[in-house]
Amino acid sequence: MHLRTPGRRARRLSLAGAVTLTAAAAATAIAFNAAGTGPTAMAAAVAIDPLAPALNFNTFVEDRTTLVSTESEGPMATGGDLVIKGSYNVDIHGEATFTAPGDARPSALVVGGKIDYSQDPATSVVRVEGDGYVKVGDMTGTDVVNNDVNGAVVNTRLTAQGAGYDSTPRIELTTRQPEASVGPASPIDFDAAFAQLRANANDLYVCEAHEIEMHTPDGTAVPKGGVAPGDQIRITLEPGVTNILNVTGEDLNNMSELTFSAQPSADTPLLINVDTSGTGGELDWDVPNQAGAGGGNGAPYILWNFKDTTRLDIVSGDTVEGSILAPDADFRDVSPENVEGQVIAKNALFGDVGENGGEVHYFPFRAQLECESDEPTPSATTDGPTTEAPTTDGPTDCPSVSPSESTGTPSEEPSTDAPTSDAPTTDGPTTAVPSASESPSGGADETTGDCVPLATTGSSLGPVVFGAVALVVVGAGVVAAASMRRRGRQN
Structure with missing residues (x-):
């Protein structure tokens, strides 16, 4: 008969405790994931060419176009x-x-x-x-x-x-x-094209990418809506990402100059979201000088997004560097300066009687803008159960609609090496997850056959209670086993 040292016994109890905690953590993770309270997956980044439906036309108009003066260097299309x-x-x-x-x-x-x-x-x-x-x-x-x-x-x-x-x-x-x-037939489906252009404009307006700040030459930060008349505005572009500048129409008319720290490029594009709600969706645009970009040097990578603007008149000022996306606007250009990019509008008037409309130069938008999509990426891979819905013998065919299907916005399926099956990717216990018929966390109602949606965060305490029960049961089992071993030694 040999004696067990206190140190060895302590190590055994520590190992038993580790097993208990591991099992409890696994059970709790399953329960919390079933409830939708597990770690939130990051949204996937989606890159799109927002003007692709315009088919490289220099001007692309949904309804009527009136031509007065002077020229478009590229092709034109009007629905x-x-x-x-x-x-x-x-x-x-x-x-x-x-x-x-x-x-x-x-x-x-x-x-x-x-x-x-x-x-x-x-x-x-x-x-x-x-x-x-x-x-x-x-x-x-x-x-x-x-x-x-x-x-x-x-x-x-x-x-x-x-x-x-x-x-x-x-x-x-x-x-x-x-x-x-x-003729007589239009080779372009303008209705479909503008439906997509409007969807793109809406998505870009709430794009979650790298938002940049405005500053005066002395470094003072200027918030959206805070540009004072005559302000010279500076912006710094972060390389390798989609840069977003959010401004109001009043900001644009107040600034005397907009200077870029570096020229926008294919991998460092600039999206400017213009809010004209303060002027009822209308803007008489006195275009500021845009120092640091021009023609083929930056303009193909700048997009001015006038999502909710219903009337946009370019009346004076400097050349517009970049493309204009204003799918709901009556667009009117009576400034002798030019537009260095594409013009997307509902209706368009280029020039007017006694007014020189300038030129539209062919510098089509050439960048992919990257935003966060509504489609979540898979969570990090582990040896434990995945966060997918549990697999059971109960009903699992409740219909579902992905975020991209419900919004109609373009999205990409996330690519990952993580497991994508619904079954847990572990040899550990998998029977702790309640079936759809036993738990309010999802599935079909056995009485009515109605689909019961998965519970969202905070919508049900059932999985949380289940996790607590799992902790108690596993812990009690370990305690009982330890007690039996002690009685055996005493006998």
Whole structure:
């Protein structure tokens, strides 16, 4: 007979205690995860090109577009009527990339509705350059003319019905387009495109990425809505992330200058969310100078998001560096300065009688903006049970709707090496999880057959009680075993 030293006994009790705590912790984790009170998984980051539905058009308008002055360097598309009210040049650099099925050339000008020739019959000519085609959804009142008054084969013109080759207003091409390819059909689904553009604008407005602060030259922080008239505003971009600047329309008009610490780039894009609620969703924009960006040097990576703006007029100031996303706005550009990017709007007027509308330069948005999605990523992998719903013989086919299905917003499935099965990934006990019929944590009601949703945090104490019971039961078992061993030694 050999004696057990107090140290060895202490180690045995410590080991027993460790087993007890481990089992209790596992049981408690199962119960808490079943209740939805386990560790909250981080949301997945989703990168999107918010202007992808605009198909690389320099201007992309849902309804009516009116052309007065002066030019768009890239292609134009409008879902409604096109009103010819002055001399305007389209796609002067031949940048069109969208080609309608069956066409030999890309579409430089797409009109979903019809062409309105009634506004200024004396001088109005819309010239489509770059050898691109014109597409018209409603040919009512339009003739496609491919021969001049002498019958010679010439480049295509679109004129008012019966008016003739040299009449004005007109649309004239720098190439010859087959008459049958002009219309009557729009190759673009503008309704679907703008539904997605609006969804993107809404998502970007609440984007959870890297929000940056405004500062004056002396380093004083300026909050959203706090820009004073004449303020010179500085912003510092963090490399390698989507930078977000939240401002009001009044902020934009008050600042005399917006200076970037570094040029925005493909991996360091800038999203500017503009809140115009303080002026009833309307803004007469006096554009500040944007120092540190321009043309191909930063503009393709800047997006101005006017989510809820219903009227946006560019009336004065400097060139807009970047693309404008204003899917609900009546857009009007009567400033002689330019827009260095795409224009997305509900209706658009480029120039006006006596007003130079400047130019829209072809610097389409070229960045992926990264935001947090509503789709959670899987929690960290462990050797214990996963946080998925328990597998039982009870009903498990209650329907569910993912966040991306309920909101219609784009999301990506998170990629991970973590286990994705519902079954626990351990050899430990798995019978401690109550079935759907035994617990209020989820499943189908046995009496009515109705689906009972999973409990959310704080919605049920059942799993918490279960965890406490598990602690007591396992602990009591260890105590009983230790007591039996002591009695055996005493005998």
